[in-house]
Amino acid sequence: MAQLTVNEFKEQFKNMILRLYAEDVTDSDAHQQFTALAILLREQYAPNLKETRQHYENDRVKEAYYFAIEFLPGRMLQTTMLNLGLTDTITTGLMDMGLDVEKIIDAEPDPGLGNGGLGRLGSEFLDSAAALHMALNGNGIRYQYGLFRQMFDNGFQVEMPDDWLRNGNSWEVRRENRACLVRFGGNVWMAPDAFGRLVPHYENTTDVLAVPYDTGIVGYLNHTVNTFRLWSAELPTDPSKTYNLQQKEDVNEITEILYPDDSNYAGRLLRLKQEYFLVSAGVQSIVRHYRKHHRNLNHMDATVAIHINDTHPAMAIPELMRILMDEEFMSWDQAWALTTKVMSYTNHTLLVESLETWPVDMVAQTVPRIYQIIQEIDRRFRGLQIPVYGEERVNRCAPLGDGVVRMAYLAVIGSHSVNGVAKLHTELLESSVLKDLYRIFPEKFNNKTNGVTMRRWIQIANPPLTKLLDTEVNGDWKHRPLDIIGVQSFAKDPTFLKKLQEVKAKNKRSLAKKIREKLDISVDPDHAIFDVQIKRLHAYKRQLLHALYIIDEYQQIKAGQKLAVPRVHIFGAKAAPSYYYAKEIIKMINELAKVINHDPDVGDQLRVIFVPNYGVSEAEEIIPAADVSEQISLAGKEASGTSNMKLMANGAITLATMDGANIEIADAVGQDNIVIFGMTATEVAAYTNYSSQAIYDGDKHLQKVVNALVDGTIPNIDREGRDIYNSLLQYNDEYYVLADYESYAKAQDKITALYQDPQAWYQMAAINIAKSGQFSSDLTIARYGDDIWHLTRDQFVN
Numbered sequence: 001m002a003q004l005t006v007n008e009f010k011e012q013f014k015n016m017i018l019r020l021y022a023e024d025v026t027d028s029d030a031h032q033q034f035t036a037l038a039i040l041l042r043e044q045y046a047p048n049l050k051e052t053r054q055h056y057e058n059d060r061v062k063e064a065y066y067f068a069i070e071f072l073p074g075r076m077l078q079t080t081m082l083n084l085g086l087t088d089t090i091t092t093g094l095m096d097m098g099l100d101v102e103k104i105i106d107a108e109p110d111p112g113l114g115n116g117g118l119g120r121l122g123s124e125f126l127d128s129a130a131a132l133h134m135a136l137n138g139n140g141i142r143y144q145y146g147l148f149r150q151m152f153d154n155g156f157q158v159e160m161p162d163d164w165l166r167n168g169n170s171w172e173v174r175r176e177n178r179a180c181l182v183r184f185g186g187n188v189w190m191a192p193d194a195f196g197r198l199v200p201h202y203e204n205t206t207d208v209l210a211v212p213y214d215t216g217i218v219g220y221l222n223h224t225v226n227t228f229r230l231w232s233a234e235l236p237t238d239p240s241k242t243y244n245l246q247q248k249e250d251v252n253e254i255t256e257i258l259y260p261d262d263s264n265y266a267g268r269l270l271r272l273k274q275e276y277f278l279v280s281a282g283v284q285s286i287v288r289h290y291r292k293h294h295r296n297l298n299h300m301d302a303t304v305a306i307h308i309n310d311t312h313p314a315m316a317i318p319e320l321m322r323i324l325m326d327e328e329f330m331s332w333d334q335a336w337a338l339t340t341k342v343m344s345y346t347n348h349t350l351l352v353e354s355l356e357t358w359p360v361d362m363v364a365q366t367v368p369r370i371y372q373i374i375q376e377i378d379r380r381f382r383g384l385q386i387p388v389y390g391e392e393r394v395n396r397c398a399p400l401g402d403g404v405v406r407m408a409y410l411a412v413i414g415s416h417s418v419n420g421v422a423k424l425h426t427e428l429l430e431s432s433v434l435k436d437l438y439r440i441f442p443e444k445f446n447n448k449t450n451g452v453t454m455r456r457w458i459q460i461a462n463p464p465l466t467k468l469l470d471t472e473v474n475g476d477w478k479h480r481p482l483d484i485i486g487v488q489s490f491a492k493d494p495t496f497l498k499k500l501q502e503v504k505a506k507n508k509r510s511l512a513k514k515i516r517e518k519l520d521i522s523v524d525p526d527h528a529i530f531d532v533q534i535k536r537l538h539a540y541k542r543q544l545l546h547a548l549y550i551i552d553e554y555q556q557i558k559a560g561q562k563l564a565v566p567r568v569h570i571f572g573a574k575a576a577p578s579y580y581y582a583k584e585i586i587k588m589i590n591e592l593a594k595v596i597n598h599d600p601d602v603g604d605q606l607r608v609i610f611v612p613n614y615g616v617s618e619a620e621e622i623i624p625a626a627d628v629s630e631q632i633s634l635a636g637k638e639a640s641g642t643s644n645m646k647l648m649a650n651g652a653i654t655l656a657t658m659d660g661a662n663i664e665i666a667d668a669v670g671q672d673n674i675v676i677f678g679m680t681a682t683e684v685a686a687y688t689n690y691s692s693q694a695i696y697d698g699d700k701h702l703q704k705v706v707n708a709l710v711d712g713t714i715p716n717i718d719r720e721g722r723d724i725y726n727s728l729l730q731y732n733d734e735y736y737v738l739a740d741y742e743s744y745a746k747a748q749d750k751i752t753a754l755y756q757d758p759q760a761w762y763q764m765a766a767i768n769i770a771k772s773g774q775f776s777s778d779l780t781i782a783r784y785g786d787d788i789w790h791l792t793r794d795q796f797v798n
């Protein structure tokens with residue numbers, strides 16, 4: 001790529017500000033400066049975006065399309081500069097002009113087009129694929145409003161709209177010339193066409209125009225720029241039709257807002273429309289693109305792979321069947337063989353309340369032709385499998401049953417590959433959630449443990465650690481993440497450990513400064529353990545368990561003991577607006593924070609910080625400063641987790657149950673370098689006679705802790721404290737918080753003990769960093785490419 005000198009950059013930047021705003025740089029504000037930079041960077045990679053696309057097309061490179069209802073790209077200014085190799089040039093240039101680089105970075109809106117891990121994973125994969133020259137395209141929805149902006153009012157979560165497009169989006173290009181029509185509702189019947197072929201006839205349908213907006217995903221210091229496509233719903237432009245305001249609103253509504261539920265299924269009609277809108281627009285555009293160079297679709301699987309990320313885009317299966325049969329006149333058998341070769345599916349959850357099922361009449365009314373095809377998939381599945389596996393088993397795992405479409409079963413049956421996102425998760429899919437289909441299609445099942453991109457989570461979020469790794473570690477860790485293992489040879493080197501300690505201290509001071517500026521709370525970065533739990537607020541993730549331990553510490557202080565090491569407990573979590581219990585937990589923790597942070601008896605020993613509006617940008621500030629990574633879900637509930645990987649890569653010590661990818665982290669670092677507690681998934685499954693009351697009755701210490709929820713220790717939580725208390729005792733503690741409490745408290749005490757020997761602590765931190773390379777999403781996406789999609793890629797990477 002064309003390299004830019006500092007002077008050329010400054011010249012171009014000044015010109016850009018002039019062209020865009022008719023102003024001098026000195027009169028521009030940070031947002032204008034960000035916009036000018038983004039456009040300038042886009043111009044830098046535009047030739048590569050074009051050439052990448054032409055290369056894929058002309059050389060018939062196989063391309064995979066990652067369909068997901070959520071993406072969480074994070075801010076793109078720094079990643080784009082990094083990947084183009086322009087960070088130094090541009091920051092030097094900006095500083096020369098007297099501009100505040102940090103303010104410019106902060107001026108970029110952080111697109112909240114996802115809830116949590118699922119959406120973030122999709123974006124990490126796009127970043128990694130581009131780095132490896134893999135032809136992976138993102139396909140999602142351009143929500144006008146992303147996940148709500150979270151504020152706290154009197155400790156309660158308040159949700160504000162996230163109007164992220166308010167000032168436009170400089171990274172995207174609108175491509176109206178590539179729009180597609182998506183058909184909803186109406187009536188459909190099959191009748192012969194002029195050639196006597198049986199084709200669907202439609203009446204009274206509602207047609208929606210899907211307009212794509214494309215953003216370039218720049219590969220790390222290479223020439224690849226892939227396409228991340230987001231679809232927006234609009235009224236069709238057909239001049240012969242007129243629409244009233246209501247119709248306009250109904251259409252715009254489809255891509256107006258992201259549903260704020262994470263791992264929780266809510267069968268809303270609008271959501272079903274969003275899913276079909278994404279899938280239909282995406283599949284149509286893939287077919288149209290393919291058709292440019294091919295006479296028919298017979299061998300589409302040779303150059304096209306479609307990936308279904310969780311079940312939300314599973315209607316891609318019947319949608320491709322529809323196009324192959326209704327528009328390309330393929331037979332069912334040929335269309336089905338092709339569809340299953342093209343499609344692959346990742347499952348992200350074991351929670352029953354999260355598995356999607358849609359009432360059949362809702363599907364039949366909203367997408368009638370798709371429903372017909374699902375019925376036929378179901379009929380043929382039964383016809384084929386009942387003779388082999390018997391009616392009972394096949395009934396249990398057919399796409400239709402109990403009056404609903406079972407999306408996970410549809411996804412498995414219509415794909416050639418089904419993967420879980422961590423070893424334990426895949427095993428549990430095979431042995432429980434999808435066991436009947438595993439029995440029928442064992443060859444489809446495989447594991448792909450999640451990963452994270454070290455470019456964002458080390459290179460961008462943690463410059464001091466980056467510098468340390470650059471100077472101390474042999475090899476090329478930035479291109480070959482496994483090379484981070486080089487840190488292991490320094491794990492007993494006191495000078496290295498001292499440097500690592502300095503890195504952490506520096507990051508903790510930066511975070512402490514931010515906490516003081518933004519939240520007006522003082523925390524002591526030099527003595528306290530920064531104990532971090534950042535993830536969606538969900539009962540199964542057990543923020544409550546963490547909070548109970550904080551109550552425990554507080555009670556120890558009030559009883560006149562001194563904590564051996566001061567603690568700063570840092571939470572970041574949004575609750576779904578309709579998730580009442582989760583919001584009660586937030587209120588409780590906020591009130592607990594208020595008491596503790598203002599109690600003079602506490603002094604500097606204890607702080608509780610609930611960082612508002614937790615998202616990708618907040619994570620970038622918190623993760624490098626973490627000493628302890630809380631991964632404390634009830635074993636068997638967290639599919640993988642990914643903050644666990646980001647935190648270990650930044651030298652935090654994991655405090656964890658044997659759940660999700662925590663198990664693989666434990667295997668990687670060894671039992672001496674992680675703190676494990678609690679029941680295993682097997683123990684939980686076997687614990688059928690659990691009585692939380694019995695645990696409570698038998699443990700005086702625990703009683704005192706739990707009672708603090710209702711005895712006035714924490715003011716202003718009459719209702720919330722009582723509800724939470726009841727969830728633990730009256731409703732038998734669904735997530736075994738009390739069962740794991742003692743083990744958790746011991747583990748926390750062990751953390752305190754370990755922290756008091758800095759040499760031992762930073763040795764553990766070093767091993768964690770050293771072993772984090774195996775959790776790079778570069779490796780994960782290479783495995784998807786090799787095993788599932790059969791893509792080509794750069795040989796250089798591991």
Ligand code: Z15
Nearest residue numbers: 116117118263348349639640641642
């Ligand atoms: C979501 O963020 C995840 C699973 C889901 O089914 C939905 Cl709807 C949203 C998360 C898992 O909870 C988490 O364990 C996993 O690491 C992440 O997906 C990425 O696979």
